[in-house]
Amino acid sequence: MLFTKYIPMDYLIKSENSLHLTCYINNSGGPVQLKKQLRQAIQEFKNALDGVALPGEIENLLAPLEDLYTSSVIFNSIKGSVGIFRNKDKSIMLELPYEVENINITATSFHVKPLLLWEQAKKRYFILGLEESIAHLYYVNGSDYIEVGSMSFVDLLDNLGDASTFKSSLSQAISDRRNEIMDSVNKWLQEHLLRNNIDLYVTGENHLRKRFLWRCTYSKAYEVEYFERFKAKMTGSVVNWIDGHNKKIQRADITKIKYDYKRAKNANKTISNIFEIAKSAASGEVGKLLIAKEKNIFGKLKKDCGSLVIHYSQLDHQDDDLLDDLAQLVLAKGGQVVILPEDEMPKNEPVIAILHDEVVPQSLLYVS
Numbered sequence: 004m005l006f007t008k009y010i011p012m013d014y015l016i017k018s019e020n021s022l023h024l025t026c027y028i029n030n031s032g033g034p035v036q037l038k039k040q041l042r043q044a045i046q047e048f049k050n051a052l053d054g055v056a057l058p059g060e061i062e063n064l065l066a067p068l069e070d071l072y073t074s075s076v077i078f079n080s081i082k083g084s085v086g087i088f089r090n091k092d093k094s095i096m097l098e099l100p101y102e103v104e105n106i107n108i109t110a111t112s113f114h115v116k117p118l119l120l121w122e123q124a125k126k127r128y129f130i131l132g133l134e135e136s137i138a139h140l141y142y143v144n145g146s147d148y149i150e151v152g153s154m155s156f157v158d159l160l161d162n163l164g165d166a167s168t169f170k171s172s173l174s175q176a177i178s179d180r181r182n183e184i185m186d187s188v189n190k191w192l193q194e195h196l197l198r199n200n201i202d203l204y205v206t207g208e209n210h211l212r213k214r215f216l217w218r219c220t221y222s223k224a225y226e227v228e229y230f231e232r233f234k235a236k237m238t239g240s241v242v243n244w245i246d247g248h249n250k251k252i253q254r255a256d257i258t259k260i261k262y263d264y265k266r267a268k269n270a271n272k273t274i275s276n277i278f279e280i281a282k283s284a285a286s287g288e289v290g291k292l293l294i295a296k297e298k299n300i301f302g303k304l305k306k307d308c309g310s311l312v313i314h315y316s317q318l319d320h321q322d323d324d325l326l327d328d329l330a331q332l333v334l335a336k337g338g339q340v341v342i343l344p345e346d347e348m349p350k351n352e353p354v355i356a357i358l359h360d361e362v363v364p365q366s367l368l369y370v371s
Contacts, residue, residue: 010097010127010144013200015113016331018090019306022056022064022320024048025114026087027103034078037085041072044087044107051109055320067094083145088113100145101126110323112331119330120296120342125202125249129195130241131188132233133207133215138188139235140195143242150235154191159184185215196221204245207233260341263291264349267357277325278311280356284329285309287336291357294326295345298353304328306335326354 026044030037045068052061067089071077083100090113101121108114121127130148132139138154160180196203205212205219206227216226229244230237267273274280277300283289285308301322302313314322330340333356349355 010118010122011095012115012118012122014093015088015095015115015118016334018092019112021091021111022052022060023110023113024064024068024087024089025106025108025110026068026085027099027106027114027117028085028087029103029105030081030084034075034081037078037081038072040105041068041085041087045069045072047107048109051107051320055109064089064091071096082147086118098144100147108317108323109320110317111321112323112328114324114327116294116324116327116330116342119340122201123340123342124253126246128202128204128245129192130238130245131192131203131205131207131215132235132238132241133205133211134233134235135208138191139233139238140192141238142195143245146242146246148238148242150238151195152191154188156184159187181211181214182218185211185218188215189219189221192221196223204241206230206241256341257343257347260291260293260343261349263357264293264355268349272358272360274356274358275350275352275354277313277329277354280354281311281325281329281332282309283356283358284332284336284338287338288358289333289336289338289356290359291339291341292330292333293348293352293355293357294330294340294342295348295351295353296342297345298326300325300353304332306332329354 028040083098084103086097088095103117126145130141136156140152141148142151203224204227301317302325304311
């Protein structure tokens with residue numbers, strides 16, 4: 004089982020059309036309680052898979068979870084909650100630094116709404132800290148952060164054939180070759196950035212920070228000007244500043260979302276009927292999808308055409324939370340998903356779609 008703090012969101016969203024096991028465990032009692040809840044999850048998965056898959060298939064699907072149950076090393080190292088995702092190809096375990104609802108779902112795709120809520124809070128990002136002669140890359144997940152790599156500018160200068168010129172003046176040599184150095188840093192970052200597709204905050208030496216951002220090809224890179232210099236020991240302070248900044252942004256975003264909804268409503272660009280929303284989502288017409296955090300609507304969705312059936316509860320493994328499925332469909336089509344508390348949703352609707360500006364709602368076409 005892959006145990007990681009990275010969240011492979013793109014893979015989790017795109018994986019479908021086979022048996023998928025999703026388990027979220029809230030860590031409220033340490034390793035003993037975690038293992039107890041994992042054992043309960045394994046049993047629930049066995050019950051759900053009985054009659055759906057052959058005994059050998061069930062054993063193979065649950066083997067990584069059984070192995071995890073017997074591993075005391077991993078459980079003793081976990082500080083946060085746990086998300087487990089298993090299909091026939093991969094088994095992934097995530098440590099999640101926030102509270103989750105204990106749920107075990109067997110369906111034809113993964114259940115990702117709790118992860119989307121965390122993404123929305125902008126608690127997961129990279130920091131690029133630029134010192135005088137070295138670049139540090141940190142991965143931040145909540146209040147936890149780890150250095151995932153560093154790059155020495157001295158080594159870069161050596162590779163560029165400038166080993167003899169910088170011995171008397173390192174800063175001058177870096178300044179003279181800063182374009183080549185920042186291009187090398189940019190290339191070095193691509194593997195991490197493209198794999199995760201999350202925000203990158205750049206801080207540190209002013210002339211290096213400005214030069215990197217000028218040459219950076221990553222669309223989600225943002226400048227942190229608050230700190231004029233950077234040292235590795237400052238990373239915690241940088242994380243605290245970014246978190247405070249993002250909280251202000253999130254409050255402003257909610258206000259803007261409500262404004263966008265009212266503007267779209269006046270222009271007849273909103274849909275609250277879940278059947279119409281599904282059709283529009285499948286056609287790529289939904290620009291923004293608003294979902295109530297506390298709501299679940301079970302049923303079956305055909306993502307190719309947008310047809311759906313609603314059930315009062317999850318009847319079998321082909322059922323999933325339709326709000327979760329619609330969120331994945333909108334994201335896959337390039338739209339945005341916003342999860343709001345139920346009392347923040349317009350008219351207390353469980354789901355609302357805001358269409359792209361150029362799209363005319365089907366209900367208006369019918370009236371015409």
